[in-house]
Amino acid sequence: MTDVLREITLEDLDALEIGAAILGTGGGGNPYIGKLRCREQLRMGRKVPVIPLNELPDDALVVSLGGIGAPVVGVEKIEEGEECLRALRAVEEEVGQKVDALISAEIGGSNSMEPILTAAQAGLPVVDGDGMGRAFPEMQMITWSIYGQRSVPAAMADEKGNVVVFRTTPSDKWLEDLARSCVVTMGAAAGLAQAPMRGEFVKRAAIPNTVTQARNLGRAVLEANAQNRDPVQAVIDQENGRLLMTAKISDLERHLKGGFAVGQLSLEGFGAFQGDTGRIDLQNEFLIFMRNGIVEVCVPDLVVVLDADTGLPITTEMLRYGQRIAILGLPCHALLRTPEALAVVGPAAFGYHDITFNPMKPNGSTS
């Protein structure tokens, strides 16, 4: 199941939803509403071509798109549906030029769907890649920024008619802070268009093929379920990941802090992991997995929580005491493991100054 997407079709959407949610590592927002909107567009006959990175013209103008806000709010406050389109138009006004293609800021979670929806509305293609290869909580945690492309001018639009343009900021962290302030005022959900950039740069800096990757990953889960195979194993096989633990949630601490879901899970192993204890730390996304007090997998590698039975991903807002889960580690892309990337998305960037990132051990190795 490695065939490459050339166009988003109705058949891809369910698979993409599941794959994107798995890559969201508990955060990134639920892609469900976005999927429904995309489905509506495709049923109306709109086409969304997918451009592989190597076919993207060097001089193409590409804009990075995504929703910004608190996932827990997105569950109840449904977007009007053209937030990202209005943000895109505002960035086009800023640069005085029409955009040639859209790319997802973040393949993990709901932002997998936003560029597809906007592409359908605007009659544009999407690029097969994204700026995170997973989900991250803040906007400067993106390969555009890490590899030298400023995210300004950026524009944010909400469902009420507010359009705010961030014309210049001294850093992308400043953009994050200002956009975060605005989105809280807007009611914790808005569309954001950022980082107008050339194809030549996107080819170097995007995490490649992640739209295809998410679709293929979701398809692997769907097919495993249809064929009565173990869906958890299907995820591991598809992503070259590793089963870290099957466990019951024995304690759950989770609160909102500055618009983010922050907390930790305590785990009691079962099955092959009987007797083990575990802990997962989260900041919107699952960041750190510890077994018996020792860090085993940490950000930017992916800590994924699946329902132990169905293999479907569990997001941080769906966690509850007593849940039986499978915890997987999935290796992140090499572009997130460079020193310049780790300075922005490594454990220290999340406040874990005493944890050094060690790439997770691959499948089949002893832990």
Place this chain on the structure above:
Amino acid sequence: MTDVLREITLEDLDALEIGAAILGTGGGGNPYIGKLRCREQLRMGRKVPVIPLNELPDDALVVSLGGIGAPVVGVEKIEEGEECLRALRAVEEEVGQKVDALISAEIGGSNSMEPILTAAQAGLPVVDGDGMGRAFPEMQMITWSIYGQRSVPAAMADEKGNVVVFRTTPSDKWLEDLARSCVVTMGAAAGLAQAPMRGEFVKRAAIPNTVTQARNLGRAVLEANAQNRDPVQAVIDQENGRLLMTAKISDLERHLKGGFAVGQLSLEGFGAFQGDTGRIDLQNEFLIFMRNGIVEVCVPDLVVVLDADTGLPITTEMLRYGQRIAILGLPCHALLRTPEALAVVGPAAFGYHDITFNPMKPNGSTS
């Protein structure tokens, strides 16, 4: 002392500072730093012509300028000096046209100086008027907005290089909320340019002649002090105001709430007011004066607190227990007393739903 300003000269600045601070009714920020910057500009030979409203061409493009932030922060965090200029340039970019003249958003407090400083930097004239005729805590409390001119596009710039453009908002209250969120993130001080508008509208909606008014008011205080006359009486005479009480501050409650200074003063009368008790409520500005539990003067009329001896204005952040003060009521301009104005700047807009605005009794009447 009713001569009309045609140009801001070095001699006007000290008087303007005092007059603007009095019209600030305790808020609006301290004009002192702005005065020093304006002085520097004028000493360099820059000219700042003042255009009376009736000479403003109908098709002139005018932009409203001011600082936004917490006055108490402005005391320690000094602006870099070109914040409003950068905000002005951003609005010019938005409308695709150079601005012909600047007008103060708010004559009361530091925003009396900001347009003069920016005018000197940009080589523009200032209009003799403003959008408040005093100081108010929020941006929608401005005659542009009250009389039908939207404040967007607006732009905000800080000393760090952030430039945020508010391109569209569904209301000026939304602009206020978004700009307030951003300025808190920026460190509670920024320059704001808003409401690009035509001369024809400015003539109808501006509180007229307030630059001249502030200069003349300050000059009255300075001359009274120089001539050993009572400066408090000079303010009353100049503004057709009324002495409400001479009093000692017997209790002071003041805290920061959502970026605003909120609180109340308890007063014990002395001199002719011996035996009276009073109370002043404040939200950045002094809003309500009560004598013996009865409201006597309330917003939008001006409640002014002066040092009982020097006649110099006391801002909310300078209040302290035991201070001996003179409280004056000054009548606001008729443009703030219309039903559409009172809906935005009357007592109910500040949460006083049980207080009806009654124009303050003029000088010499019995209270």
